[in-house]
Amino acid sequence: MGILDFLKRRPEPTATVARERLRIIVAQERSSRGAPDYLPMMRNELLEVIKKYVHVDIEAININLERDSGHEILELSVTLPDGKAKSDATDTTAAN
Amino acid sequence: MTAEIIVVTSGKGGVGKTTTSASLATGLAMAGKKVAVIDFDVGLRNLDLIMGCERRVVYDFVNVVHGEATLKQSLIKDKRYENLYVLAASQTRDKDALTQEGVEKVLDGLSEEGFDYIICDSPAGIEKGAHLAMYFADKAVVVVNPEVSSVRDSDRILGLLASKTRRAERGEGQVTQHLLLTRYNPARVAIGEMLSVTDVEDILGIKVVGVIPESENVLTASNNGIPVIVDTASPAGQAYSDTVARILGEERPLRFIDVPKKGFLQRVFGG
Numbered sequence: 001m002g003i004l005d006f007l008k009r010r011p012e013p014t015a016t017v018a019r020e021r022l023r024i025i026v027a028q029e030r031s032s033r034g035a036p037d038y039l040p041m042m043r044n045e046l047l048e049v050i051k052k053y054v055h056v057d058i059e060a061i062n063i064n065l066e067r068d069s070g071h072e073i074l075e076l077s078v079t080l081p082d083g084k085a086k087s088d089a090t091d092t093t094a095a096n
Numbered sequence: 097m098t099a100e101i102i103v104v105t106s107g108k109g110g111v112g113k114t115t116t117s118a119s120l121a122t123g124l125a126m127a128g129k130k131v132a133v134i135d136f137d138v139g140l141r142n143l144d145l146i147m148g149c150e151r152r153v154v155y156d157f158v159n160v161v162h163g164e165a166t167l168k169q170s171l172i173k174d175k176r177y178e179n180l181y182v183l184a185a186s187q188t189r190d191k192d193a194l195t196q197e198g199v200e201k202v203l204d205g206l207s208e209e210g211f212d213y214i215i216c217d218s219p220a221g222i223e224k225g226a227h228l229a230m231y232f233a234d235k236a237v238v239v240v241n242p243e244v245s246s247v248r249d250s251d252r253i254l255g256l257l258a259s260k261t262r263r264a265e266r267g268e269g270q271v272t273q274h275l276l277l278t279r280y281n282p283a284r285v286a287i288g289e290m291l292s293v294t295d296v297e298d299i300l301g302i303k304v305v306g307v308i309p310e311s312e313n314v315l316t317a318s319n320n321g322i323p324v325i326v327d328t329a330s331p332a333g334q335a336y337s338d339t340v341a342r343i344l345g346e347e348r349p350l351r352f353i354d355v356p357k358k359g360f361l362q363r364v365f366g367g
Binding site: 021 | 243251290
């Protein structure tokens with residue numbers, strides 16, 4: 001290592017990295033804390049059902065459990081792709 | 097008057113739970129309170145060593161829970177403070193030796209004996225021993241190191257304290273949560289190598305009740321079997337004294353969180 005490198009070397013502020021990583025993981029774990037165990041399974045099954053009709057990725061499904069005083073809200077949102085629904089699905093609808 | 101139950105917990109191991117339990121119990125005794133400190137780490141007894149009473153253990157916590165010995169027989173009187181007692185963990189049993197009813201019986205027994213404070217030294221993890229240590233608590237001291245895995249685990253523990261305790265289940269209000277930051281190194285914080293007090297407080301959303309600086313006195317104290325709070329000359333001992341005072345309701349500013357200013361000669365010659 002040259003002397004210039006040595007002089008220029010600064011300790012990397014790794015505490016900042018740690019702080020940001022912790023902020024994200026702690027927020028994520030808090031939001032899923034106390035949620036029922038069946039949520040991930042339900043999410044997968046719902047995905048299967050939705051996939052029969054539209055092409056979506058698992059990332060497109062968002063399940064949120066919110067607690068207010070006295071009641072809980074289970075919110076399910078699916079981001080649909082730009083294109084139309086699967087043709088056969090459309091057919092089925094049309095047939096009905 | 098019922099005893100106040102304080103659990104010392106953390107989730108992660110090796111962060112300073114037993115050191116803290118020993119100093120907290122001793123500090124409260126120094127303040128004139130009648131205190132019992134219980135080692136919940138069944139199978140891995142260690143509090144007795146830190147308290148310096150390892151050769152006087154005859155009966156332990158599990159013996160009392162199972163009715164094989166009375167509380168009086170099992171409580172080990174501290175050699176320095178006559179109002180301080182240790183209840184050691186069993187080394188031969190496993191963690192299933194503790195039951196909720198058994199623990200409750202021991203805590204009620206201590207209350208009847210006129211104890212002001214019961215300190216529950218929790219084992220690491222979130223399994224049975226840790227659960228039982230926190231279940232009956234009125235207050236919790238969550239010990240955390242300025243390090244990623246410890247901070248994440250303490251968040252988990254804070255969540256459990258809010259839901260898996262008798263107070264939470266009975267709707268008797270929250271277990272009072274105190275965050276204690278230990279092994280703090282102000283010099284490393286100053287150069288961005290370690291999470292700061294504010295970082296940890298922000299991430300966990302709770303203020304610290306104390307900051308214990310990383311200090312060689314902690315090892316010295318454990319080598320000698322003397323809780324570090326007894327070493328009133330050491331920074332760690334003083335930081336623990338401040339913490340105990342705050343838990344008792346006193347307001348004291350945080351100390352030992354900044355890099356000590358160096359004198360001129362130190363700056364020139366290093367050290």
